[in-house]
Amino acid sequence: MSEVAPEPVVLAIMTAGSRPEIPPLDGVELRFAEPDQTAEALDGADALLVWNFNGTGLDAAWPRAGNLRWIHINSAGVDRIITPQIVDSKVVVTNARGVLNESIAEYVLALILAFAKDLPKTLTLQQAHTWQHRPTQRLRGTRALVIGPGAIGRAIGALLGRLSIAVDAVGRTDRAGDDVFGRVFAPAALPQVVGDYDFVVVAAPLTEATRGMISAEVIAAMSPAACLINVGRGPIVDEAALSSAVQSRAIRGAGLDVFENEPLEAASALWTDANVIVSPHMAGDFFGWEDELLNVFLDNLDRYRHRKPLRNVVDPSLGFVPHDTDEPPTHTDAAQPTPGVS
């Protein structure tokens, strides 16, 4: 039997409207705080559950985080939560890696099929009761480039491959292919290779390395027949350049679930372009997703209390879980918070 830590204090930062049903937790003091009440509630907290990924107030509250050893973030992307103080600290950060992979992959396929089969135009014609036959695109034999071959990117690549789409990726370094990706290019190759693809799918975390990666230059190098899909983070794409490219028909279309600013401003031209599909950052959120996300936290809480290695440990300086694959977590993903340091 492993040693059990003394009763830890867990602070859950949640807006009242989105609070999940958390079962009774013996041996844990569970506190709740709204994101703007983090400072008062943080005193003495050993662990933090960040339920809403838009903000925590943790930056200003950091002086009260002296007991903090572990932060669990309830999403795959941690860019809005990680602060320089966290990077410089020994606080262990974990995330919800895995839960949303498959639903995000399905969502990407839904967008790709909507473009391929001209579904938005079908719905527009339907509103006018207009019967207008058009041939559409067959996906078999098309090519997709996934930006970000992590767990989500791999799930996307695997699913697209099952429709006989040829899938390559852009990762941190150039490497040979594997069972999902034909090959993986380094970011510097993007302007040279991006023009070969029918679908460019952004599934990367937002880091200093990916911010602005889909630049005006990269967009200009895309095929006029290509669509850009973004389920990663808005600031990875030059949104103004993308909007211009779609409006001028320099590219075929864009399916966007994330934006530079969310919610997307009502005045944005992206809302009105017939070749853009705008959705409100919902790609991965399937019915029951909050229960599955909670289970990931509860599993890690159990591990924390029994001093077992935690799952889905993020490297705060990278901004994601290293050695990120679609395999079950291994020892390389696990870490045990060191008591008493922050």
Next chain:
Amino acid sequence: MSEVAPEPVVLAIMTAGSRPEIPPLDGVELRFAEPDQTAEALDGADALLVWNFNGTGLDAAWPRAGNLRWIHINSAGVDRIITPQIVDSKVVVTNARGVLNESIAEYVLALILAFAKDLPKTLTLQQAHTWQHRPTQRLRGTRALVIGPGAIGRAIGALLGRLSIAVDAVGRTDRAGDDVFGRVFAPAALPQVVGDYDFVVVAAPLTEATRGMISAEVIAAMSPAACLINVGRGPIVDEAALSSAVQSRAIRGAGLDVFENEPLEAASALWTDANVIVSPHMAGDFFGWEDELLNVFLDNLDRYRHRKPLRNVVDPSLGFVPHDTDEPPTHTDAAQPTPGVS
């Protein structure tokens, strides 16, 4: 070398606007006729290429079909072409089986994903510049029932299976499952089993056995969470009962590419229901599909001239190619027209 038949007369029935580029055919007399000119052009014709599946005028022209030995129909469904005279004759009928399987399967998946991910509502909200997050359905673990486990139905089942959807079918007889379908029910079981499925996909040919198969009773037995997809033929479904069921929210939605009457009447309530997707009989028609369809005919024409067995031979009394699988044609699908009989 096999024996070559004397120069055959091939009559291609095509509307002028949809005439494909046919390469020069040595040793073949190729005639063209509009569907309403069939009678005059039919005298002495050995073979008929029916390019437009909506009609041929062949019924009235039949007395002039004395030389006719072979009819090639440029679609998978032959219901609008086969006449009682053809059934009673020894004319060999072939179709375009295979060309559209994969594109139709992709189209079915596009409709299923549109419902699962609530895409029509996303587009409606987009028109209003409204950011409204909703969780949506994850397909993994859902269940689909394919009506018609022929070549197209198998392609649909195989594709849905690749998204971890559990797929069963309704065929002519009850039988155990195979590598695509968990099991295959006889039509009589439909009212008892249909309620277990999230997606009911009609991919059957229109025959006397399938006409009206998705009756008011079957629709009433569907799950309130289920969608009906029809890429087979309109008269297989009781369209009035379906329209009522969708309007009253007795079922979740319908994705319809085929209708009792085509084009769908402008006054039909199906156009206006937010939970119905109406498309104009285009599911299988991918860019380049006419070239691939022409190649199927040209391959059979070459076989005909060299007295080899034809591919995709339809049983006119059944209304489809028997032993229909997604495998390459075998001897069971092939037949050689008998010269001089009709």
